[in-house]
Amino acid sequence: MKHKMLGVINLIHEPDKLERLTQGRCLATVPFGARYRLIDFVLSSMVNSGISNVAVFAHTKYRSLMDHLGSGKHWDLQHRQGGLFVLPPATDDIQDFNRGDLFHFYQHRDYFYRSAQEFVVITRSHMVCNIDFEKVIQHHLEREADITVVCKRQEDLLTGKARRVKLNEDGRIVAIQDHFGRLESDINSMEMYVMRKELLMEIVETSLAQGQDHLVRHAILSRLDKLKVHGYMYEGYLGVVNTLASYYRNSMKLLNPQVWKELFFQPGPIFTKVKDEPPARYLDGSRAVNSLIANGCRIEGTVINSILFRGVHIQKGAVVSNSIIMQNGIIGLNSIVQHSILDKDVRVEGNRDIRGADSSPFLAGKRKII
Amino acid sequence: MGQKEMIAMLLAGGEGKRLGVLTRDLAKPAVYFGGKYRIIDFTLSNCAHSGIDTVGVLTQYQPLDLNRYLGIGSPWGLDRRDGGMTILPPFVKQKGGVWYKGTANAIYQNMSFIERYNPEYVLVISGDHIYKMDYELMLQHHKHTGADVTIAGIEVDWKEAGRFGVMHIDDEDRITAFEEKPKNPTSNIASMGVYIFTWSELQKYLIYDEGNRASSHDFGKDIIPSMMKDGKELYSYPFKGYWKDVGTIESLWEANMDLLADDPPLDLSDSSWRIYSVSPNQPAQRIGAQAEISSSLVTEGCMLEGSVNRSVLFYGVHTAKNSYITESVVMPNVRIGEGARIYRAIIGEGAVIQAGVTIGGPEDDAITVIAVDQFVTSDHLLQEVEHS
Numbered sequence: 001m002k003h004k005m006l007g008v009i010n011l012i013h014e015p016d017k018l019e020r021l022t023q024g025r026c027l028a029t030v031p032f033g034a035r036y037r038l039i040d041f042v043l044s045s046m047v048n049s050g051i052s053n054v055a056v057f058a059h060t061k062y063r064s065l066m067d068h069l070g071s072g073k074h075w076d077l078q079h080r081q082g083g084l085f086v087l088p089p090a091t092d093d094i095q096d097f098n099r100g101d102l103f104h105f106y107q108h109r110d111y112f113y114r115s116a117q118e119f120v121v122i123t124r125s126h127m128v129c130n131i132d133f134e135k136v137i138q139h140h141l142e143r144e145a146d147i148t149v150v151c152k153r154q155e156d157l158l159t160g161k162a163r164r165v166k167l168n169e170d171g172r173i174v175a176i177q178d179h180f181g182r183l184e185s186d187i188n189s190m191e192m193y194v195m196r197k198e199l200l201m202e203i204v205e206t207s208l209a210q211g212q213d214h215l216v217r218h219a220i221l222s223r224l225d226k227l228k229v230h231g232y233m234y235e236g237y238l239g240v241v242n243t244l245a246s247y248y249r250n251s252m253k254l255l256n257p258q259v260w261k262e263l264f265f266q267p268g269p270i271f272t273k274v275k276d277e278p279p280a281r282y283l284d285g286s287r288a289v290n291s292l293i294a295n296g297c298r299i300e301g302t303v304i305n306s307i308l309f310r311g312v313h314i315q316k317g318a319v320v321s322n323s324i325i326m327q328n329g330i331i332g333l334n335s336i337v338q339h340s341i342l343d344k345d346v347r348v349e350g351n352r353d354i355r356g357a358d359s360s361p362f363l364a365g366k367r368k369i370i
Numbered sequence: 371m372g373q374k375e376m377i378a379m380l381l382a383g384g385e386g387k388r389l390g391v392l393t394r395d396l397a398k399p400a401v402y403f404g405g406k407y408r409i410i411d412f413t414l415s416n417c418a419h420s421g422i423d424t425v426g427v428l429t430q431y432q433p434l435d436l437n438r439y440l441g442i443g444s445p446w447g448l449d450r451r452d453g454g455m456t457i458l459p460p461f462v463k464q465k466g467g468v469w470y471k472g473t474a475n476a477i478y479q480n481m482s483f484i485e486r487y488n489p490e491y492v493l494v495i496s497g498d499h500i501y502k503m504d505y506e507l508m509l510q511h512h513k514h515t516g517a518d519v520t521i522a523g524i525e526v527d528w529k530e531a532g533r534f535g536v537m538h539i540d541d542e543d544r545i546t547a548f549e550e551k552p553k554n555p556t557s558n559i560a561s562m563g564v565y566i567f568t569w570s571e572l573q574k575y576l577i578y579d580e581g582n583r584a585s586s587h588d589f590g591k592d593i594i595p596s597m598m599k600d601g602k603e604l605y606s607y608p609f610k611g612y613w614k615d616v617g618t619i620e621s622l623w624e625a626n627m628d629l630l631a632d633d634p635p636l637d638l639s640d641s642s643w644r645i646y647s648v649s650p651n652q653p654a655q656r657i658g659a660q661a662e663i664s665s666s667l668v669t670e671g672c673m674l675e676g677s678v679n680r681s682v683l684f685y686g687v688h689t690a691k692n693s694y695i696t697e698s699v700v701m702p703n704v705r706i707g708e709g710a711r712i713y714r715a716i717i718g719e720g721a722v723i724q725a726g727v728t729i730g731g732p733e734d735d736a737i738t739v740i741a742v743d744q745f746v747t748s749d750h751l752l753q754e755v756e757h758s
Contacts, residue, residue, distance in 0.1 A: 033653065034653070034654030035653070035654050035670070073444070074649075255656075257656060257658070260653065260656050260673070264652075264653035265653075269651045269652070270651070270653065271651055272651075276445075276644045276645070276646050276647065276649075277639075278404075278405065278406070278638035278639050278645070278667070279404070279405030279406055279638075279667040279668055279670075279682070279683075280655065280667070280668050280669070281639070281666075281667055282663045282664055282665065282667075282668065282678075283665060284632070284664050284665045285664065286663065286664060287662070288657040288661065289657065289658075289659055289661070290658060290659045291656075291657050292654040292655070292656055292657075293654055293655050293657060293668075294654040294655075294670065295654075295670050296639065298639070303657075307654070308654075
């Protein structure tokens with residue numbers, strides 16, 4: 001059956017306040033959860049929901065994005081009808097880069113017109129979740145809404161920043177406010193919007209004609225009274241990852257077995273680029289406790305409460321705790337690493353002592369040698 | 371379609387009788403090995419790394435899982451427009467179809483496939499061995515010696531030699547005698563079941579052999595001896611490195627254990643010779659607060675709370691608290707209950723070992739095999755989990 005929904009992952013002006021982790025890459029490709037990139041969660045959710053036509057609106061620093069997504073085959077998005085479309089800004093004028101998402105949607109309007117799907121779901125990449133969009137569209141149709149916003153009731157966002165939403169008793173959204181606003185609500189917007197494609201195109205054109213070019217800030221906020229904007233309550237696990245602190249705290253949350261089961265398996269699996277690493281090797285005398293460990297790791301030392309990405313090598317006598325070590329990191333003989341985030345290819349030589357604090361983890365940029 | 375210098379014909383129809391319950395519903399090349407692989411991944415990865423882009427896979431016995439696994443060959447880079455992977459099951463012809471009667475007959479029945487590519491050389495390999503080998507180097511050797519057939523040979527233990535075809539060779543690697551599975555071997559250079567034939571020669575011998583009613587249509591038993599008899603140029607390509615025939619429970623278990631050495635004879639982490647496989651798409655393994663793991667291989671999707679020592683764990687294995695696994699191979703999605711103790715076992719995919727069960731014993735040298743989806747309870751009543 002042909003699916004009625006188009007997926008749009010909107011990376012235009014997605015805030016990327018992850019310090020050195022987003023220095024050379026966009027937020028969507030920040031490594032997360034021992035073997036994934038942030039974008040994998042929403043992309044896999046779309047695929048698992050039967051969406052077979054996905055556009056990723058790239059904005060800046062998208063080399064890593066192109067490399068990661070490739071042809072889309074790892075998400076089963078390489079096929080004749082639909083598939084994956086990566087759409088970087090289409091403009092000659094450098095000024096246009098700063099314009100809002102509606103402008104960029106307009107620049108690529110042919111993509112929308114050419115797709116046969118009737119509905120569109122627009123998302124960001126930094127909402128780490130595993131969601132069935134089929135249920136969202138069902139809800140959208142049942143409520144006869146114009147726009148449905150996916151929401152999550154959660155008091156503590158672990159320092160992640162999200163817009164807050166107020167609903168009336170019918171589930172209609174009466175107010176949306178930026179994260180710094182004073183709205184008293186524990187309902188957060190997951191920045192996922194379902195609507196008819198026609199409505200989106202209309203919004204794009206009328207907003208741009210009025211000099212407004214931001215989807216949420218301008219178009220949706222100003223239409224809350226005119227359009228039926230409803231909230232859909234998502235019940236699964238949500239991690240809002242858009243600051244360094246929220247990155248660290250949400251990563252550590254994955255060590256909880258319940259979260260591990262929920263986020264990675266329910267309702268569907270999370271896909272990522274396949275690397276063909278062998279199984280992890282634990283050598284004699286190694287010790288691993290309460291940790292997430294990816295394939296290709298070689299563990300000779302001790303790992304406690306930590307996340308090791310693919311191909312990490314913990315040498316003899318080294319002790320890694322409460323840390324995140326990204327792909328191909330090496331922790332040298334007898335070194336101590338605590339409360340740290342080491343980006344890809346970081347090498348800690350022997351007998352080093354690196355300690356961050358729980359509230360402010362130590363961060364080492366890509367390929368650094370310590 | 372362009373001419374190919376060499377294409378590969380991969381014999382994957384083996385029933386693997388000696389693997390018992392592990393091959394009850396599965397062709398031998400599809401048997402799990404090494405934490406995330408199937409046996410056939412090794413030969414397919416060898417092809418990928420040797421620059422071979424056209425592979426015919428000959429299937430026969432229990433092909434369903436194997437076919438599903440192979441798909442269109444994408445994980446091994448064999449989803450090509452020109453060439454790529456083609457699965458070749460026995461098929462019905464105008465004069466009626468027949469099963470593959472032997473290894474040579476399987477190739478004979480697919481001569482038209484080979485002719486489409488009009489290759490100069492044909493590599494014949496099988497999907498039941500674990501090794502890493504550059505077939506390109508072997509082809510160079512074949513061309514250099516001007517052989518009609520080159521057979522890869524490896525020195526094996528004298529007491530093992532009788533299980534293989536053994537070769538006598540001279541100083542120039544020329545094969546002077548060949549015996550298939552001799553009772554009293556007089557050489558310990560074993561044929562690895564890896565052949566490069568000059569296609570025009572092989573073609574002649576396949577046709578001749580097909581007409582010979584006395585033949586069992588087997589490469590080792592028929593084709594090679596008759597080429598030998600006719601004075602053809604037979605050479606051996608000396609292979610140095612790890613090679614293991616995993617056709618028995620013992621050898622399958624041993625080959626898995628070989629991976630656990632500090633400096634394993636077969637290095638899976640060599641980034642220049644990755645072993646490709648179908649990704650099971652599992653999250654990183656979760657090692658619990660009370661887990662103790664040493665000298666083991668553990669794969670993504672595992673959730674471990676117990677102890678694991680000198681073992682190979684495939685993806686999606688869950689172990690409960692106070693469980694203990696040693697010297698074992700645990701295949702995908704197995705569940706190990708609280709306090710269960712497992713010594714020297716091969717646990718089939720999806721099996722459930724209930725709390726408190728003991729399999730094998732510290733003093734017991736025998737290898738216990740638990741079948742796929744078997745449910746093992748504490749009073750040792752073995753029931754099969756019903757397929758839902």
